[in-house]
Amino acid sequence: MFTNLEMGDSAPPAHGTVGNNNQPDYDYLIKFLALGDSGVGKTSLLFQYTDNTFNNKFISTVGIDFREKRVVHRMPAADGSVGRSQRIHLQLWDTAGQERFRSLTTAFFRDAMGFLLLFDLTNEQSLMNIRNWLSQLQTHAYCENPDVVLCGNKMDLEDQRKVREDRGREMAEKFGLPYFETSAATGHNVSKAVECLLDMVMTRMEKCTDKTKLPGSRQRNGQTYKQKDGGDTGCLC
Amino acid sequence: MNPEFAEIGQQFVAAYYKGFDDKNSRATLQPLYHSTALLTFEGCQFQGPQAIVEKLMSVPSDNIQRAITCADYQPTIDGGVQVCIIGQLKTDSEHDKPMPFTHVFLLKRENANYFINNEIFRLALHNF
Numbered sequence: 001m002f003t004n005l006e007m008g009d010s011a012p013p014a015h016g017t018v019g020n021n022n023q024p025d026y027d028y029l030i031k032f033l034a035l036g037d038s039g040v041g042k043t044s045l046l047f048q049y050t051d052n053t054f055n056n057k058f059i060s061t062v063g064i065d066f067r068e069k070r071v072v073h074r075m076p077a078a079d080g081s082v083g084r085s086q087r088i089h090l091q092l093w094d095t096a097g098q099e100r101f102r103s104l105t106t107a108f109f110r111d112a113m114g115f116l117l118l119f120d121l122t123n124e125q126s127l128m129n130i131r132n133w134l135s136q137l138q139t140h141a142y143c144e145n146p147d148v149v150l151c152g153n154k155m156d157l158e159d160q161r162k163v164r165e166d167r168g169r170e171m172a173e174k175f176g177l178p179y180f181e182t183s184a185a186t187g188h189n190v191s192k193a194v195e196c197l198l199d200m201v202m203t204r205m206e207k208c209t210d211k212t213k214l215p216g217s218r219q220r221n222g223q224t225y226k227q228k229d230g231g232d233t234g235c236l237c
Numbered sequence: 238m239n240p241e242f243a244e245i246g247q248q249f250v251a252a253y254y255k256g257f258d259d260k261n262s263r264a265t266l267q268p269l270y271h272s273t274a275l276l277t278f279e280g281c282q283f284q285g286p287q288a289i290v291e292k293l294m295s296v297p298s299d300n301i302q303r304a305i306t307c308a309d310y311q312p313t314i315d316g317g318v319q320v321c322i323i324g325q326l327k328t329d330s331e332h333d334k335p336m337p338f339t340h341v342f343l344l345k346r347e348n349a350n351y352f353i354n355n356e357i358f359r360l361a362l363h364n365f
Contacts, residue, residue: 038297043332058334060325063362065334097333098362100297102279107364 026070026089030201031111032194033093035133036118037126038100041153044184045118046092049194058096064108065096071195073202088198109140114147114197121152121168121181122160130171147200149178151193156183238312245351246310246320249344258301263293271345271352278358289356298328304335316346317354323361337361 034042043065050067058065069090075083093112095104117133119126130150138144152168155161165181172179178200180193239245256266270286283289305324313319320342325335343355 039330043330047332060334060337061361062364063336063360064364065332096336097328097330098336098360100328100333101336101360105364 024089026087028086028202028205029089029091030113030198031091031093032114032116032197033095033109033112034116034118035095035104035137036153037120037123037129038097040118040120040123040126041184042116042118043094043096045116045151045153045182045190046094048184048187048190050092063096063098065094067092067094071198073198075202075206086202090194090198092194104136104140106140109137110142112141112146114201115141115149116151116193116197117148117177118151118153118182119163119168121154121163122157124162127152127163127168127171134175147197147204148175149180149193149197149200150175151180151182151189153182153184155181155188156185238314239316239318239346240312242312242318243310245344246308246318249318249342249351250305250308250320250322253342254303254305257293258303260294260299264290266290266293269353271347271354274353274356276356276358279360298330300329302327313343318342318344318346318351320344 034046036042046067050069057067069092071088071090072085073088074085095108098104115137117130117137119130134148137146137148150168150172152163152165168181169179178193178196180189180196182189182193184190253266253269256262256269267286267290270289272285274284274286274289276283276289276292278292281292283292303324303326305322307323309321311319320340322340322342323337324340325337327333327335338358338360340359341355341357342353344351345354
């Protein structure tokens with residue numbers, strides 16, 4: 001349906017993810033990675049967000065599970081009015097259980113532009129381990145202060161709760177992260193958390209006129225995000 | 238060299254995974270390790286039965302389902318058995334997909350018994 005909008009677009013730099021002959025029908029490919037201890041509900045949360053209706057792909061020898069979802073993002077304009085809209089192809093990467101056996105490697109973090117960092121509200125240790133995850137992120141992510149949203153998951157299990165809301169919030173504030181209490185079971189705050197992260201990543205992109213600071217700039221084989229020429233990203237609304 | 242190396246290897250593999258895959262019985266593997274045993278688990282090294290079993294117990298999956306694709310055995314010069322396995326495993330999370338792995342053992346013979354002297358485990362994942 002969007003093919004007419006792709007016309008006249010100059011060929012993007014070579015990408016690994018998109019065939020050169022097929023112009024993708026989106027403006028940005030955004031990759032998020034879900035992190036956190038085993039069993040905090042990363043997979044369930046992504047499952048919930050993608051409504052169980054989208055393909056999830058598992059590359060077994062690579063050990064990455066990812067789900068995809070298309071969203072339209074509207075960048076709020078400086079004056080508060082609704083800005084232009086952008087078609088986003090979201091890729092949500094999951095650790096696929098490999099973190100049970102080993103620590104994640106640098107390559108795993110590469111290319112991810114935003115991070116959903118989860119702990120389990122019924123498991124105090126998973127909150128304590130947030131520090132470790134953040135230090136891993138600082139080491140491995142594309143920059144030292146990547147965009148991260150902290151989620152205290154399983155808020156539906158109120159009777160088993162071990163972490164009070166103010167403790168999660170305190171941890172988030174300490175590291176300057178947005179905080180959501182989520183439930184992958186009921187869907188509470190799940191979309192909000194992902195959308196918040198998307199806002200942060202898109203805002204960073206807008207601000208970054210110097211492209212070397214953009215997510216993906218560390219990747220060896222060229223950029224990982226797609227940005228069309230200015231004219232093409234224009235009004236789709 | 239031991240002519241029964243293949244039978245010994247097969248029995249060992251069956252007993253080892255039976256013990257490992259249910260967390261309740263994982264600690265019962267400790268007597269299988271020789272006091273000089275070495276484990277390299279995803280690149281991390283552990284020495285001695287106690288440290289090794291602690292590591293095994295720390296793998297956060299209560300039940301592991303396993304499919305052995307193939308196992309190869311060789312007799313060693315000192316009467317032991319070398320075992321090399323490739324297979325797939327699945328953790329108890331309903332969402333985790335099967336993951337390929339390789340597992341290598343060197344079994345040492347002492348009197349009429351066999352002990353694990355060397356063990357190397359890796360998930361066969363390539364996102365390095």
